[in-house]
Amino acid sequence: MSDERSLYDTDFLTWTEEQAAALRELAARRDLPNTLDLENVIEEIETLGRSELKAATIPIRLTLEHLLKLAFDPDSDAQRHWRAEITTWHADVLEELLPSMQRKIELDRLWQYAVRRARGPLQERDRSLPEWLPTTCPLGLRDFLAPVFDVDAALARIRAPTGGA
Numbered sequence: 001m002s003d004e005r006s007l008y009d010t011d012f013l014t015w016t017e018e019q020a021a022a023l024r025e026l027a028a029r030r031d032l033p034n035t036l037d038l039e040n041v042i043e044e045i046e047t048l049g050r051s052e053l054k055a056a057t058i059p060i061r062l063t064l065e066h067l068l069k070l071a072f073d074p075d076s077d078a079q080r081h082w083r084a085e086i087t088t089w090h091a092d093v094l095e096e097l098l099p100s101m102q103r104k105i106e107l108d109r110l111w112q113y114a115v116r117r118a119r120g121p122l123q124e125r126d127r128s129l130p131e132w133l134p135t136t137c138p139l140g141l142r143d144f145l146a147p148v149f150d151v152d153a154a155l156a157r158i159r160a161p162t163g164g165a
Contacts, residue, residue, distance in 0.1 A: 010098075011098050011099075011100050012048075012049065012052050012098075013049045013052050013053055013098060013100045013101055013104075014098075014100040015049075016045050016046060016048050016049030016052070017046075017049060017100075019045050020042045020045050020046050020049075023038050023041060023042045023045070024038075024042060026038060027039065027042070052101075053101050053104055055096070056093075056096040056097045056098070056101050057097075057101075057105060057110060059089035059090070059092040059093045059096070060089075060093060060105070060107070060110055060144055061110045061113055061114050061117075062085070062089050062114075063086050063089045063090065063093075063144070063149070064110060064111055064114035064137070064139070065114040065117050065118045066082040066085055066086050067086070067114075067151070067154055067155060067158055068114060068115065068118035068122075068129065068158065069082055069118055069121060069122060070082050070083070070151070070155055071155050071158045071159050072118075072122055072127055072128070072129055072130070073122055073125055073127045076125065083151055086149060086151055087149070090144065090148075090149035093144050093145070094145065094147075097144075097145070102141060102145075105141055107136075107137040107139070107140070107141060108135075108136045108137050110137065111134075111135075111136065111137035111138075111139075112135065115129065115133065130161070132161045138157040138158055138160070139154055139157060139158075
C-alpha cells in the first residue's frame, strides 16, 4: 500500500492508469457483489487522470497561442505581457508535466487549437495568420522542457514559411 500511496503522490496519471487496469481485472471476477459499479468507478478514475493531463498541457497550448500573437502582431502593446506569461507558463510546464504525461502530449492537436484561439484576437486588430502556417506544431516537447524557454527561437520557427528556413 505504501508504494501505491507514493505513486499516487508522485505520478498521479500513472496511478490512475494502474488502478483502472487493476479494477478491470477485478471486474472480470464473477464472485463480486452486483452493487459494486466497477465500470463507472473505472471511468471516473480514468477521467481524473485525463483531467490531470489536460491541466498540465494547458500552459503549452497557452504558450503556443501567445507565440502566434507575438509572431503576427509585432506592434501590439501586449508584447511584453505575452512574453511574461510565456515565462510563467514555462515554469508551470516544468513543474506539472510528469514523465508519464510526456508520452501522451499531442503537440499537433494543441497547436491546431492554439491557432484557432489566436485567430480571433488577431483579426480584432486587423491581423491574420499567414496561409503557409504549418498544420503541425513547429516546436517539439524538448522546447517546452528546456530549462529556459527560448521565445525568440520559437518565434523564428513559427515565422519561417513551410519548406523555408
